[in-house]
Amino acid sequence: MNPTITKNGIALYTILRKEVVRFIRIWSQTLIPPAITVTLYFIIFGKLIGSQLRDIQGISYIQYIVPGLTMMSMITNSYANTSASFFSAKFSKSIEEMLVSSMPNYIILLGYLFGGMLRGLLVGIVVMLTSLFFVPIHIQHLEVFISMAVLASLIFSVAGLINAIFAKSFDDISFIPTFVLTPLTYLGGVFFSITQLPVAWQKLASLNPILNIVDTFRYGILGISDVNIYHSYTMVCFLVVVLLIWCLVLLQKGVGLRS
């Protein structure tokens, strides 16, 4: 095989392995909390409150929130993985181990992204499995379900990485999740259908990428959606491309990494 490809493959494997070992080693902080959170959501919103709510588009409330809760966990975990891991490496300066080596920047990018995506997807599986204890689920559109899971974890892994690149302190990597991601997620139709909103708000809400992701993901699982899924895919793919290019340019310029 081409020696450069082999070398880059080894470098990529090294980062990915390190990332996976990291989040598996701290499984009690990475894989268990989403399962607990989602169990609580199911008990409170699904069983206690949800039993008093009407069905949404013919789907029971507890079933209706499964895709959103799964997606919410995937988003938070992908984001948390790249942002925390990359920023810690920056903080301890051990990032220099990668920067001085001969591997190209796009391998660093891919290594971290795959790490974040893997955690996001793994958490997604954990949450889905947990939800099976509460409701039966039959996936309606497998290709939509899988592609949205992959694209969403990719988007938020890149976003987390970009956050870590700019971050100067640990506070900076909790700012975006708290003040941007959480509100967008809660307003992103995890717990309600946007058709319940006034028309003007519906228009505004449909610009929220998280809403598009959640809704399309819900279409993949339950077969119902509020937004046009082609519109969603266009938006999501556009975001992927923009974020990837932005991140690569940042790494290439050495923003926040090289003085």
Place this chain on the structure above:
Amino acid sequence: MTALTVTNLTKIYPRNLIALKGINLTVSEGDFFALLGPNGAGKSTTIGILSSLINKTSGTVSVFNFNIDTDFEKAKSCIGIVPQEMNFNPFERVLDILINQAGYYGIPRKIAFFNAEHYLKKLHLWEKRHNRVMHLSGGMKRRLMIVRALINNPRLLILDEPTAGVDIELKHSLWQFLTELNQQGVTIILTTHYLEEAEFLCKNIAIIDHGTIIENAPTKTLVNRLPIKTLILETSTSIQQLPKLDNFICRLIDNTSIEVELLKGQSLNDLFMVLNNHQIQITNVQNKMNRLEELFIRLIAENKAKSA
């Protein structure tokens, strides 16, 4: 073949802080090269640029004829870097750090393990291979940085103050280790504040001050360049007053020690003869200062006077 060529390298940090003012350096393959300079002279900045941790403002750098901008993968795989400051993840274990570092260079784990074992044993860290970095002593961490820099078998090893804060015994064993490495063909560049270190180890020396190279010559030439050499002589008997000693410039420090400024061309033998004629027996001779130190202080002072 040249191991390193640096041309017109400049670095301006934010707020217009000029750290390098267009330096030129050439280091041949197999050389043992010292970059000497006072604090803040620009040594670490230069090394940072070589290791691509610092973006240069202008100029070119090539390593074994590979340009670090256009051919960076090839250039970088020739280099091993030992930074001035620790840059470990303190929670990582010694062996993991080495195997991962090798992995970043595209070296398979098996070969990495083999290299790691070799150098860990050489630098007496093999017993610590499963320890976390935070449980290593300062000297051990410094040695680990050297092992890490060697894990990709670099042809050019660059060390930024490798012996800062290590004890004398370790310093000497590191010197020996580096000398052996150099004999095996590895080109070495180091920065240091210890002039004896440069004099003992290095074949060539460049002196940098305020971002300019003010001297660049073989160590021998530099040491011999000093017009005078100041010696301290100890006498066997007490002397009350120093007799006139021909052309030698002497001064009595105390009753049993004389300071002599030996000019170029004056021999120590003649001095002893003259002293002998005056019945003065010498029991010990020593340099007042390390010779390079003397030159260094002179050059820095001259540079200051020039820029003032």
